[in-house]
Amino acid sequence: MYEPKGHYAPHYDHLFAHSDPEQRDWWMKHFGNRIATFLLILEKAERGGATVFPLLGRNGVTVQPNIGDALFWFNADATDERERSSLHGACPITAGRKVAATIWVRTIGQELLLPCPTGDSRSYLFEQTFL
Numbered sequence: 001m002y003e004p005k006g007h008y009a010p011h012y013d014h015l016f017a018h019s020d021p022e023q024r025d026w027w028m029k030h031f032g033n034r035i036a037t038f039l040l041i042l043e044k045a046e047r048g049g050a051t052v053f054p055l056l057g058r059n060g061v062t063v064q065p066n067i068g069d070a071l072f073w074f075n076a077d078a079t080d081e082r083e084r085s086s087l088h089g090a091c092p093i094t095a096g097r098k099v100a101a102t103i104w105v106r107t108i109g110q111e112l113l114l115p116c117p118t119g120d121s122r123s124y125l126f127e128q129t130f131l
């Protein structure tokens, strides 16, 4: 929930995985990294609160969803490498409040839902999927 002046500074949902698998946290060990994000808007601010992807496209992409809308995006490609352009944040609220529910989709358990990439090429690049 965001109240006036509330915001979420630009960040990646995809986390840095410790190089030693034993050192990774419980979530990372059992469910893997956050391959995708599902963001459901439950309450929309009167002003402000857009979700912004500053590195997406030429000038960034700003999304101002309505109540009941959901945003879904990938944070990593099929090789679990972070998508640089998945950087995002929530703009400050200037009037009203925003309530949203986030589901971070983890990699483990999703393996059979997308066909595996063939050869050395990276498939399912964020840009290819969304632009």
Ligand SMILES: O=C(O)CCC(=O)C(=O)O
Pocket: 008, 013, 037, 039, 049, 050, 051, 052, 088, 089, 090, 091, 100, 102
């Ligand atoms: O509220 C938003 O627009 C962004 C939320 C977000 O980045 C997150 O939950 O990871």
Ligand SMILES: [Fe+2]
Pocket: 011, 012, 013, 037, 088
């Ligand atoms: Fe996020």
